[in-house]
Amino acid sequence: MSKKKLKWALLGTARINDRIIPALKKSRYCDLYAVASRSNNNLKVYATQRNIPVFYNSYQALLKDENIDVIYIALPNHLHSKWIIKAANVKKNVLCEKPITTSIKEINKIKKVAKKNKVAVQEATMMRFHPQTTFIQEMVRKKKIGSIKYISAVFSISMHNFKDIRFKYKKGGGSLWDLGSYCISFARSVLQKEPIKVFAKKIHIAGAGNVDYSLAGYLIFEKQIEMHFFSSFRSFPYEEVTMVGDKGVIKLNVPYCNLNQQGSVKITTEKINEVGKSSFGDEIPIKTINKKFDQNAYNEEVDSFAKTILYRSPQVISLDDSKKNIRALEALLKSAKLGKLISIRK
Template sequence: MNRQIRWGILGYARIARLQLIPAILASGNGRIQALASRDESKLAEACAQVPELVSYTSYSELLADPQVDAVYIPLPNALHRQWVVAALDAGKHVLCEKPLALSAREAREMQAAAVSNERLLMEAIMYRYTDRTRQLRAVLDSGVLGEIRHVNASFRFLLDRPGTIKMEPELGGGALYDVGVYPVSLLGLITDGALPVRVHAEAQFDNGVDVNASVLLRYESGLLATLHCGFNAFGQMGAEIIGSKGRLMVPDPFLGEAGELTLVTAQGSRSIPVSATDRYTAQVRDFAAAVLQQRSPLIPLKESIRNLEVLDLIRASLQAH
């Protein structure tokens, strides 16, 4: 590929600084053109990280830059819809940090803006690019598990950073939006995008945001799934998929490190090796390639909207009791 897309970044968020900027620099088919932040000290830090970038103190100024082809948006969740639509209307392709929006309704508005402006919009949910996910899909596609009867998936960590936006309800904080999106996404892969017919959720709240949540979901096929997420207790990440003929155990399903899956059937137990994957670089490389080649990326918008429909059902269950 002999072309690169020129990236603009709205906000110097922690994930932009630590993950996405290094990923773009390593991608080979993209470079960082500009970054906008309302905090001049963050701008100075960003310029030290990427000396050649153009800096702006307003997001609108960056969106008006004709040298920017695509925009990465790591802003607080409650600002995603506003700035995604603004970027699309400015003629930019958009990679938006998960969750794409606060609701499926918001996501459909963003989808309409992408279609009308003929621009690519994708949710950044990097675990979809790992070898771990590829191996998991291969097991599912092989049929060795039989009919899937139960799924249990969890993602929790202990949040010990003071002043984080994850604890701000008006900014779309809470564990469901922050880490619950991952088990919900994984369940969508396992069920091939089916929506549950019944959802029951329970959560603990602190400062108006959910900090610990468990969800039971029932599907028309009879599948029962349990999802757990939180950031008020010791870390836990894992998934177990149980079918009529076998069981698959997936440690750290959302990480990119090397490891193994464990498949148990009537024939015994075997390990499936997993290679390390630079998931953030793979993500931005695929997005840029999709723009340059005018093709669909790995993660379609319909998948992100479906996940938000499930999150809507979970939130509705929490509000009902």
């Protein structure tokens, strides 16, 4: 593509837009051009306040605009697949909020349509684009803490609006899809391995569909790496990842939403590796590295996707990658329903 800047449009007026909009305006590859909403009665005010020149009162009208190169979708989860496919069928590239969809069947449809129309479609799990995440990937690859044995992950928020669409089961709600998906995606990406067995329990449930307010999960990855995680809508806002290896530990206090140096990475290893010696933790001489990152994940996300479209650079999250994450999440929900360990087929 010969364009210097891509024209972007927002499908919907979700709150997350106010994180992606500054990134689009800052990017030298992107031009925020349009927004569409079917329910926002103050759409003109919304667009004016955010300096968006074009606005549409229907999604279909926006799709017909031939000036648009990329559509950012931040609709409720159950609408993702429908509008990704509609956009791809009119040759629009799509960046869609996670989860890109909530079933293997739908992700297969998306893959087929994207390939047919020769457009890029990518899931917007922003922490996967952050230099903090790529740094951890490199530390694991270089075995800076030896072989990984165990991972624990937490992502919780405190929600009090029970009318929020994330509490609606039939609309792709639940803490696993909204928060737990980050825990699983992070682990898969840094390990470069897939879970082979999973177990989960919905701790707090409500509604006709038994949507999970909170969920605890256990995964066994290839090479017998074990993981526990906890996702919740009804807990103190908190996020953390700890990775334990046979030669050290990595701790991230803001693994998912690290914006502008809010979080840090702490790596603890032995100063001297005395092979064959057994000892308690307080007897080991250690060295600690603390590292901060000042980048914004949303800036990295939009620039990365723009380069994929403009220069054909590899996608950070391929549709096959998204499919593997969905497969793990589906297995966890199946386990929670049946109350037993579930094996994941490749």
